[in-house]
Amino acid sequence: MKKVLLFGLLMLSSLVAFAQVEVKGLVKAGDDGQPMVGASVFEKGTLNGVITDIDGNYSITVKDANSILVFSSVGFRTTEVPVGARNIVNITLDVDSQLIDEVVVMGYSSKTRGEITSAVTTVSSEKLKDVVSNNIGDMLQGKVAGVTVIKSSGRPGSEPSIRIRGTSSMHASQEPLYVVDGIIGGSYDPDDVESVTVLKDAGATGMYGAQANGGVIVVTTKKAKTSKKLQFNFKANFGNVTPDFSRQRLMNTRQLYTYYREYFRDPETHLIDDLAFKKALPASILNNDTDWRSLITQNAVLHNYHFSVMGKNEWYSGYLSFSYYDEEGTIRNTGYKQFNVRSNNTFNLTKWLTLTANLDVSGNMSDNTDDNLVYYIGENIPFDSPYDENGNYRSFKNSKLYGRYDVNPMVGFESGKDVRNSKGFGTDLDFVVTAKITPWLSFVSQSRGSVGFWHSHNHRFKEVEYMKAGDEIGDSMSYSYGGISTNMFKADKTFGEHSISGLVGYEAQMTWGNDLTGSGEGLPFGLSVLDVASSNKDAAGNRERSGMQSIISQVNYNYAQRYFLTGSLRYDESSTFAPNHRGAIFPSLSAAWAINNEKFFNSNVITNLKLKASIGKTGMKDIGASKYLEAFAYTTQYDSNSAAVPIQMANPDLKWEETTQINVGTEIGIYDRISLDLNYYCNTTNDLLVYRDLAPSGGFAKQWQNIGSVRNSGFEAAVSVTPVKTKDLKWDVDFSISYNTNKLFNFGEGVEIKQSNYRSLTQIYRDNVPIYTWYLREYAGVDPQTGREQFVAEDGSLTYDYASARFVEAGTPIIPWQGGVSTMVAWKNFTLSANGSFVWGNTIYGRSRASRLATFVSNSLMPSNEDKIWRKPGDDATIGLPAYALASVYHTGDLVKGNYFKLRNVTLSYTLPKKITKDTGLTLSLSCDNLFTATTVWGADPEVSLSADSGVAGMIESIDNRYPNKRQYILQVNFTF
Amino acid sequence: MKKILNYFFIMVAGAGLMTSCDLDIAxxxxxxxxxxxxxxxxxxxxxxxxxxVMKDYPENSSSNNWYGRQFYQMSDFSSDDVVYGHATTDELNMIFKFEERHPGLSNVASFWSQSYKIIYSTNVAIDVISKEDNPSDEVKSLHGEALFLKAYVMHSLVRFYAKPYKAETAANEPGIIIRENGSDASPKGRASLKETYDYIVNCLLEAEKLMDVDVERSQSRCFASVGAVRALLSRVYLYMGEWDKCIEYSGKVINDSNYEIAGPAEFKEYFKSTWTSPETIWCLKMLPQDDKGSGSVASMIMKADGCWGEEGYSDPLLEDMGRGTSLEDDDIRWTFVCDVNTKNGLDLIPCSKLSWQDGKPTLFSPPFLRITEMYLNRAEAYAHKGDKANALKDVNEVRKHRMTANAEAHLYTESDIKTDIVDLVLKETRVEFAFEAHRFFDLMRNGKDIVRDYWGYHTQYAAGQSTAGKPALTAPGVTTKNSDTRLVFPIPSLEINNNQICEQNPGY
Structure with missing residues (x-):
């Protein structure tokens, strides 16, 4: 009630303002000199304001001649003009080219670049959109210091994983939190993105509390800028996509035949048993040479269209877009299509009330192949042909084969025989109300409702050869709905040289999900829906819910644009934890000193100099719901009776994983040619959420626990240089580099946690080693005398016995050094740009080498140039005598350095001269993505997954389980009218 | 109007600030x-x-690592019955290749983990039941069932992860970890082999009393029953060398009218629907939706759709079955021997015994206890006691039921005893229970070496088969002494890493 009273009083005070002077005028844009529609004109320090009309005119009544008018519009510099004795004030607003006045959207609030006190990087749409993709992650690769973007697959539609400032958790999700148009979560099309802001330290992410351990990526979609008329844009991309297998080569028949002869070398006499060899593998094999990989790969086509229209008048600003993205896969029968419709609408209902309603509707369809068929292709060898003498596919079931699998996978690649597709459909509706209560106080209510629907379908007809014969069908559907609502009061007041702003609010979010799957066998000819399956029909379904509620607050203070202070406090409660551990408080504090604004600082060389520091806390709760409860799963049956299986042991003490983040940094600008952003950070995560291995004799193999801490510390440097800037020629170079160290501690004296994947590839967790440190048996190369692989035993001596080899710690897949470089040369109407990124110093596990050596006639992976096969005593070899080859062993010999440099993109574009295009604009460009990779890794692409979902992180999957990366050539047409 | 709007927003804001969500979600x-x-x-x-749990996939693991598959593979692939016909990176490789075994193997770990999950479940059930003051017959029977399941799982564990039981040394050899109840989960060392066997026997003796009631549930052969308890006692006493008790309990089951040894015609079809036959004492029922496909028990040894078919009958097994004699026609157990499949120079003879439930090559409901075993257990016990006549009688009872013709001619007499009556019993057990996870344990229990003098990838001949004749007994991988430490499976590193007071087996 008190609040209502206060509010009423405030309202009254604003309404009693009375007028004395009427001022009129015309507002023009600085770039093209056209009148600006929708620019706002305010009397400083009051609620009194108007918006320019369609001809750029305004009329406002102010208090007196001492009043100051404030002119502002997005993308233009805010300008203050004293009214004085005039009745007409005309003004031309300059385009806001100065970085320092750029508005940076920080999520709950926006700040100008100059006011920022924390580590924040903004990437504009121009810098993002050199790479053509359906997601923003691909576009961020190598462009932001301290941000790792890893894409381990070239599957159309697949999204990369992103790590901001290293790896801070063992098993909880570390993907950054996405915030779209100020609201957590949400979907968008990359072509609708105006800018992306990456929040890297707690000074900025503290506001997102429990969800911010992985950093925050704030996406802002496009809105109409001041424009007299509607502005249309049409963009089209046409591309050719080819598979990129990095350094993974396959042997042809002759190479493989020679290689396999080695398997017949007698371990005693070292002679080859040619009799046995010829019997098992007759020379007639050489008549056939199948390149299995080429049978299923293709040069694919990509096309992508985006159309948008935007416009603005006094009371309405709108943006409408439609996009379509269609990419064929480089593996036959795969592809991805996506459409997106966005409508952003802002209504200035009254002077004090603004309403925004944004709608995003998206859908996608993806076609996939059966992973098993791709696996069979990878395991097939060039000795066998898929064709019979007439050129038709032959059955492998009953024919003589040299390869391992009695399956001719090619039949499954014939269209319509083996179908796997999925469809997704999602809608987000954002609804934001901003009410200006007093000149300094406003109320903002922002909410989003989301609905998502997903369906996948697969069927295989019996003519497809497969391990298991017969037809199969499966359908899976899920839908989810949910919402988030944030209601807050925002204040902003200036007292002389002191400015204070802040907000306080409450946020609640809840998501519901339902899924349903069905499967069956026995399909009649030509039909492929579940209805017609004749046997083994089965169904499953589940329901889920998760929620969170929070109280948020923030205060910003600045003195004379020289000293800046920001403090925030957030309280979160999540359904993940038991009631007594449900809530947590996340505070943060950050400060900056803009030295260049000091009176004593007077330099023509250094135009910007700022020091900043922050400290704060964030959390991570994303381990799935209810992991603290004891649970008996009813997801199975025995002889059609209900059956309960203990799947989760109770841990009522399970709580938040919390990170304390410290950041110090400086921004330096030299003329307007060089800008430098340097940051040092130290992030300590305590109470790590670990899905820990248990002694299985207690009944459970794993449990979620809080154990130990990890510290990520490092520095980031980003340099932008413009060496040349003349009327016709401009050259920009951006370079970023970051270094991160990672160390575990707080595990306790003598505590060693060893985590394995489902086989026994192991990583160790203990004090003073980096996270994900490999813990493998020590390999000692091939014994030159016997050709046997050797290991180092406990006492340091050499042994052939794998089981008695000692375990050693051997590096980590965590990336220490990484960075990116990009450059752009603009000459008259031509622009040439390129960007690349590198990773240096991590250690990854190359599985393919191990399996190649161990299995007889099972795949045709080419050994590397450095590999040498042992043939006789004295040989210094890397590949031992096959007779002694060990299968399913994990040792340090298979670890490789994960270094690489990738040239991500080269683009040449040409903009037609203005004198031809007049009011319109036309740009043509030609680009190539993923042009070139230099790497130390022999075999598949060195970008490997950095999550430990399957037990360990940083393993190169073998050939068969991984969709090849891609290289694409794109022609783009961009037409504005 | 404006004021109304203002109040509206105040209300929205107030509502937003005061509502709270229900966050208790299960x-x-x-x-x-x-x-x-x-x-x-x-x-x-x-x-x-x-x-x-015995038929399902374990958590965080590949679909291959289910209890039944590992149970069959870990025992049969360790024996001299099976040819390793195609090198593989599947860890079944290390079951064949003793010298490559190590504690990190996932098959060894998942069998261990799932066994203990079952033990945990039985303990939870027993904890709940024990609180009842006047249990009904149904509840008593469930109590017995829990004890039986616990004993069964523990006995299978101790057979793989500990040395064979010898009365003289059992008190000093490590057995397995005994988990007494549902809250017994902290680090714990291994009990002695004697303590382990005594614990198992006590569970079963208590279960025998509890289950000796008439309840509907234990009428089904898919669930435990008093017959199953007694059959397991017969087996456990045999492993302990308690011949008289083995004979006593085998007799109790043989005399139980619920069970009847299958004749040749019935036996031919027996494995297609084990739960329907009086041959079965207890089986693990697999429904069509439980079909494990290429991860099934049959997959590795059968050549059909969905099967890898990379393993097959060994020469010495076929010899014992009477290869080249009239037994090929007369003994119904030859039905399961399939045609030769040659690949890359190695001949393989697949086995169809564990296939064809519901017409599916990979579907099969494993009979973990069947009545024929009782005859052969008793025969072995008599043989050890030197009672040749009774031993031969039981062996012949089995043979009689396996011959389609000339049964009398194929029965054994004293003159058939070449070396020892025990060997003759073991030969029959080998033939009867081929590919049914018996042979390896039978050899280990009786102190026999594992002799695999046939070509396959268990030898160090990389290509699988040489053009020379049989591999020499001294060739690598051929003869493995009964005392070889690698014949006892390692305690999984998952256990050792997280339970440091648990002792590893020697040699790892």
Missing amino acids: PENSLTGRQMTMSPTGTVDILNGCYA
């Missing part, structure tokens, strides 16, 4: 421990879950 496909004790069917569901 999974909807599971019950918590407390809910389980309140559920009227909680105990039954947990016991059903024990059987389900």
